[in-house]
Amino acid sequence: MRAAVIGLGAMGMGAALNLLKAPGIEVAGCDPRNAACDEFAAAGGSAVTRAADLPAGTEAALILVVNAKQVEAAVFGPDGCAAKLAPGAVLIVSATMAPEEVRALAAEAEARGLHYLDAPVSGGAAGSRAGALTVMASGSATAFEKAQPVLDVTAKKVWNLGAEPGLGMTMKVVHQLLAGVHIAAAAEAMALGIKAGVDARTLYDIVTTAAGNSWMFENRMPHVLDHDETPRSAVDIFVKDLSLVGDLARSVAFPAQLATQAHQLFIAARAMGHGGVDDAFVIRAYQALSGITLPGEE
Amino acid sequence: MRAAVIGLGAMGMGAALNLLKAPGIEVAGCDPRNAACDEFAAAGGSAVTRAADLPAGTEAALILVVNAKQVEAAVFGPDGCAAKLAPGAVLIVSATMAPEEVRALAAEAEARGLHYLDAPVSGGAAGSRAGALTVMASGSATAFEKAQPVLDVTAKKVWNLGAEPGLGMTMKVVHQLLAGVHIAAAAEAMALGIKAGVDARTLYDIVTTAAGNSWMFENRMPHVLDHDETPRSAVDIFVKDLSLVGDLARSVAFPAQLATQAHQLFIAARAMGHGGVDDAFVIRAYQALSGITLPGEE
Numbered sequence: 001m002r003a004a005v006i007g008l009g010a011m012g013m014g015a016a017l018n019l020l021k022a023p024g025i026e027v028a029g030c031d032p033r034n035a036a037c038d039e040f041a042a043a044g045g046s047a048v049t050r051a052a053d054l055p056a057g058t059e060a061a062l063i064l065v066v067n068a069k070q071v072e073a074a075v076f077g078p079d080g081c082a083a084k085l086a087p088g089a090v091l092i093v094s095a096t097m098a099p100e101e102v103r104a105l106a107a108e109a110e111a112r113g114l115h116y117l118d119a120p121v122s123g124g125a126a127g128s129r130a131g132a133l134t135v136m137a138s139g140s141a142t143a144f145e146k147a148q149p150v151l152d153v154t155a156k157k158v159w160n161l162g163a164e165p166g167l168g169m170t171m172k173v174v175h176q177l178l179a180g181v182h183i184a185a186a187a188e189a190m191a192l193g194i195k196a197g198v199d200a201r202t203l204y205d206i207v208t209t210a211a212g213n214s215w216m217f218e219n220r221m222p223h224v225l226d227h228d229e230t231p232r233s234a235v236d237i238f239v240k241d242l243s244l245v246g247d248l249a250r251s252v253a254f255p256a257q258l259a260t261q262a263h264q265l266f267i268a269a270r271a272m273g274h275g276g277v278d279d280a281f282v283i284r285a286y287q288a289l290s291g292i293t294l295p296g297e298e
Numbered sequence: 299m300r301a302a303v304i305g306l307g308a309m310g311m312g313a314a315l316n317l318l319k320a321p322g323i324e325v326a327g328c329d330p331r332n333a334a335c336d337e338f339a340a341a342g343g344s345a346v347t348r349a350a351d352l353p354a355g356t357e358a359a360l361i362l363v364v365n366a367k368q369v370e371a372a373v374f375g376p377d378g379c380a381a382k383l384a385p386g387a388v389l390i391v392s393a394t395m396a397p398e399e400v401r402a403l404a405a406e407a408e409a410r411g412l413h414y415l416d417a418p419v420s421g422g423a424a425g426s427r428a429g430a431l432t433v434m435a436s437g438s439a440t441a442f443e444k445a446q447p448v449l450d451v452t453a454k455k456v457w458n459l460g461a462e463p464g465l466g467m468t469m470k471v472v473h474q475l476l477a478g479v480h481i482a483a484a485a486e487a488m489a490l491g492i493k494a495g496v497d498a499r500t501l502y503d504i505v506t507t508a509a510g511n512s513w514m515f516e517n518r519m520p521h522v523l524d525h526d527e528t529p530r531s532a533v534d535i536f537v538k539d540l541s542l543v544g545d546l547a548r549s550v551a552f553p554a555q556l557a558t559q560a561h562q563l564f565i566a567a568r569a570m571g572h573g574g575v576d577d578a579f580v581i582r583a584y585q586a587l588s589g590i591t592l593p594g595e596e
Contacts, residue, residue: 181556
């Protein structure tokens with residue numbers, strides 16, 4: 001099978017390297033950045049900077065770029081790969097976007113005789129390197145079938161949300177609602193505890209063994225305790241993802257009250273200049289509003 | 299050691315029965331409800347309906363009533379047990395209340411030569427029956443020491459939040475902030491998913507294996523999926539507990555934005571007549587606002 005990975009960032013590179021090692025799959029990479037192409041070449045792969053230069057007859061393209069606009073350009077734009085795809089090829093699109101953008105792209109693919117798998121992922125760069133992504137997918141049975149060899153190598157779990165492109169992305173956006181609200185709630189609880197005189201580390205130890213725990217509380221609050229702002233995922237990511245939550249909610253007429261409130265807090269942290277640091281530092285918004293001193297800043 | 303358990307509800311009965319089996323501890327129960335006293339008697343214990351009738355010389359009183367007012371009445375009121383307590387006895391107070399109410403009760407105890415352990419619990423009725431409560435405690439070294447024999451029998455973990463009564467309760471209130479926000483967030487995500495056409499059970503299966511998970515999402519959303527309103531913990535509990543969060547936040551000048559929003563949703567569910575059902579049915583507020591159909595109501 002001839003496959004391509006478009007977008008060799010933290011997620012795409014991991015997937016591309018795993019496909020490179022997989023028997024029976026011939027993979028080409030694509031990224032506008034020469035450095036990314038060089039990195040893939042150093043591992044024994046070959047990559048191009050323009051999707052239009054991918055090998056003719058590509059049967060499956062895994063697309064791990066940033067948004068719908070980049071997907072549109074990489075496939076259907078003047079520098080896109082559409083002409084190089086085999087008839088009936090499948091696009092496996094893992095860029096995060098609004099479900100309505102998914103439906104527009106899927107319709108465009110269908111009009112050209114291509115199959116479209118709506119396939120947002122979670123699992124981060126580490127999951128991608130390990131070939132252990134979680135994929136929240138939707139699309140036709142044929143799209144799933146054609147994508148299978150690529151998914152077998154890159155994912156540990158593929159969820160089937162239904163036949164309609166957009167349902168996978170809807171699930172991903174709902175998931176990001178929980179992720180974003182839980183990070184903001186973790187920050188709110190930690191900040192209130194500090195303000196009210198509870199030892200922050202004891203608070204962490206208690207919550208993580210009790211019913212108030214969340215995956216995000218447990219994973220992110222050590223960054224605050226250790227005063228480590230290194231962005232595993234940045235405040236700006238949730239400014240964007242909670243925008244998608246708001247867009248989805250509005251498009252189906254749903255009042256997403258907690259997500260809206262959490263979004264405002266991430267926007268505030270960004271406004272304060274913390275958009276690029278770890279998302280746990282949404283706690284800076286609470287700090288500004290309550291005057292607390294964070295661990296490591298005494 | 300002569301001990302008493304005041305309040306033989308779901309929590310107190312479990313603790314009293316465990317103390318009854320413990321060697322070296324002589325325990326008496328107290329509850330205004332004859333049925334509760336009879337239940338304890340049937341298990342071989344003895345119980346009184348007025349705290350003033352507890353045995354003289356009681357050295358430790360574990361108090362598992364509903365609020366500060368009931369603690370005040372059970373110890374210091376005309377029918378209270380104060381006169382029956384041994385000099386230097388310890389009050390182990392596990393009723394949920396505001397930290398400032400804790401400080402007032404502790405001061406009153408101290409003025410009478412009693413020790414006070416601020417000892418809110420989590421773990422529910424099941425944890426209490428199993429002798430496996432989690433206690434978030436604060437108080438003097440002497441209070442902890444005197445309470446130790448009782449805690450050894452009733453708790454699996456005792457956290458020491460510090461010497462000042464009120465810190466234990468502050469921790470408990472902060473914990474309830476997370477618990478309440480997470481239940482409301484779970485309802486918001488589930489309701490948005492349903493509104494946007496995602497299968498509710500698949501949504502549950504995905505979230506519980508992903509970074510968007512919380513203890514509450516995992517524990518409570520099956521009640522919605524199974525359409526089971528039986529209250530393990532009721533909407534009204536979080537109307538009350540998120541009130542305590544708001545009180546604490548205001549008292550230390552902290553803007554608890556997500557907790558405030560979550561509180562409004564529980565209040566709405568109560569207003570709609572769902573105060574007595576399982577707290578997962580805060581989702582009724584989202585249902586009212588978005589017109590979704592819940593599982594089991596098609």
